[in-house]
Amino acid sequence: GATIPIAPADAQPERQQPSKLDECRRCDLWQYATQAVGGEGPKKAQIMLVGEQPGDQEDLAGKAFIGPAGKLLDRVFEAAGLERREIYLTNAVKHFKWEPRGKRRLHKTPAQREVEACHxxxxxxxxxxxxxxxxxxxxxxxxxxxxxxxxxxxxxLGKAIRHEDRWVVTVYHPSYILRVPDEEAKHQAFKVMVDGLKLAQSLLE
Ligand code: URA
Incomplete structure (x- = not known):
């Protein structure tokens, strides 16, 4: 008679250990995204900047930090005296998570399990x-x-902490600054980011 194939307990291990980012199925976000967006920058950059996840424009283009948040980051780099091309830019989560709002795709904060999967x-x-x-x-x-x-x-926020043999400096997310309605508070938050990047730079010296 016909034999019914039985999947081994850990079928398709490549699903758990994908070799290519764009083929990642470690969580479900890939289903709704255009593509995965990996990090970019020098292979041995001394500073790695970690964002949250690609936004609408990053999802479409396949490049990190090219939308409004990226434009704001460019201003921060300039004010801090850093070159974007010397920094490795990536995100905690590599697929865009969103919900429809009319014709727009509205960013949704990734769940902890998605952050962990993408780690x-x-x-x-x-x-x-x-x-x-x-x-x-x-x-x-x-x-x-x-x-x-x-x-x-x-x-x-604004501090350098030691974690697993490297420094971690935390600043606001650029999208937060874009959302702050009050000009004075926006200016303050921008300064926190600039100072944080200067602090990051000073830790290399
Ligand atoms: N926000 C992020 O955190 N990362 C991007 O790449 C774009 C927007």
């Missing part, structure tokens, strides 16, 4: 780039970089 890729980037300093942009990045239990944005 696989951040670990690979950390192992190959070996940055001396990580700049975490906002709470999701901080949770991913130092582990959820220890992550308190309010306590870490």
């Amino acid at each position: 696989y890729w951040l670990d690979k980037e950390l192992a190959s780039v070996k940055p001396k300093v990580i700049v975490a942009l906002g709470a999701t990045a901080l949770k991913s970089v130092i582990g959820n239990g220890n992550a308190k944005l309010g306590e870490s």
Whole structure:
């Protein structure tokens, strides 16, 4: 008679250990995204900047930080005297998570399990780039970089902490600054980011 194939207990291990980012199925976000967006920058950059996840424009183009948040980051780099091309830029989560709002795709904060699933890729980037300093942009990045239990944005903001043999400097996420309605508060938040990047740079000296 016909034999019915029985899947081994850990069928399709490549699903758990994908070799290509765009083929990653470690969580479900790939289904709704155009493509995965990996990090970019010098292979041995001394500073690695970690954001949350690609936004609408990044999802379409396949490049990190090219939309409004990226434009704001460019202003921060300039004010801090840093060159974007010397920094490795990546995200805690590599697929865009969104919900429809009319014709627009509205960013949705990734769930902890999605951040954890994607940590696989951040670990690979950390192992190959070996940055001396990580700049975490906002709470999701901080949770991913130092582990959820220890992550308190309010306590870490603007500070350098030592974690697993490197420095982690936490600043606001650029999208937060774009959302602050009050000009004075916006200016203050921008300054926190600029000072954080200057602090990151000073840790290399
Ligand atoms: N926000 C992020 O955190 N990362 C991007 O790449 C774009 C927007």
